[in-house]
Ligand SMILES: Nc1ncnc2c1ncn2[C@@H]1O[C@H](COP(=O)(O)OP(=O)(O)O)[C@@H](O)[C@H]1O
């Protein structure tokens with residue numbers, strides 16, 4: 001079964017090997033083609049986030065350097081210069097299709113930190129609901145590991161987990177995964193489909209081939225394994241293939257599909273249940289317990305009668321029914337002190353009491369596991 005036809009929220013990652021003309025500057029025509037395809041998907045109601053490399057290559061060109069430097073501080077400087085060109089180019093391309101774009105620069109640490117994770121998530125989801133195309137790259141000014149290992153593939157997977165996308169499409173300079181690096185073994189067999197996370201896939205994947213890209217196929221295989229943890233399927237395909245995104249969404253079998261075994265919802269709930277430490281306890285009234293259990297709603301401040309513990313926005317709390325029986329766990333949107341101030345209040349009063357609104361609900365249903 002092909003994953004893209006039914007995917008509503010899609011993360012598309014385009015690698016350095018594709019975005020650039022031999023590592024010197026951007027391939028503007030290629031950017032224009034992907035923008036046209038993404039715009040067509042957006043018109044069909046799909047939500048698309050673009051993770052794009054290319055800042056360093058564009059920076060090298062803008063600075064007039066002949067070749068990519070080795071020193072990390074020079075690579076970082078090139079990324080800072082080139083990122084301007086990258087977003088400028090995408091903005092121009094998407095504007096032709098009547099679409100607005102947004103620049104998001106992230107680090108892996110941002111997504112490991114609970115509060116920043118929630119902040120990044122709500123910004124991205126809000127942008128998608130506004131019909132804006134978020135364009136994401138690594139924040140190369142503050143981290144260097146990714147420049148060293150060339151790994152926007154991992155970033156693509158983390159973003160897929162963050163916004164619970166249905167699929168991650170990694171566009172690169174090969175048709176997909178072969179049983180061995182096709183640059184070294186031209187006869188290597190092509191892999192059309194496999195289960196994400198199978199150890200044998202890692203053995204097939206070698207390092208980067210082009211000298212422009214850096215992570216190679218290995219980081220893509222690991223990215224697929226990570227994406228599968230939130231139930232997303234990964235497709236690795238050639239970004240040079242004519243109409244690649246459109247054809248994938250139409251169900252054509254292009255590239256390598258690495259399929260996730262668990263469903264998106266089951267994976268999210270498992271992750272919430274396994275991975276976070278409990279920081280506080282909320283007691284709910286009977287109406288809120290019913291709404292959570294029977295209608296799968298978010299938890300609003302009005303349904304909470306008591307709050308214990310000290311926690312920050314984004315941390316895990318448990319929810320008890322009036323008799324003290326645990327009914328749910330979830331990631332809370334407000335710090336303990338602010339949660340206490342809005343406890344029992346209708347959502348419309350949050351801003352008047354706190355002076356700001358992070359989110360209308362105390363715990364969003366996507367971040368809630370009902371037990
Ligand atoms: N088993 C494999 N199948 C396909 N490509 C492979 C494999 N092992 C290594 N590669 C290499 O990975 C390269 C793609 O990775 P990379 O250059 O990092 O691209 P990107 O910039 O798109 O992330 C290919 O050009 C290819 O030479």
Ligand SMILES: N[C@@H](CCC(=O)OP(=O)(O)O)C(=O)O
Nearest residue numbers: 015016053054055056152214
């Ligand atoms: N963030 C950097 C490079 C990251 C990178 O090369 O990643 P990849 O495209 O996976 O090989 C840039 O925009 O140039």
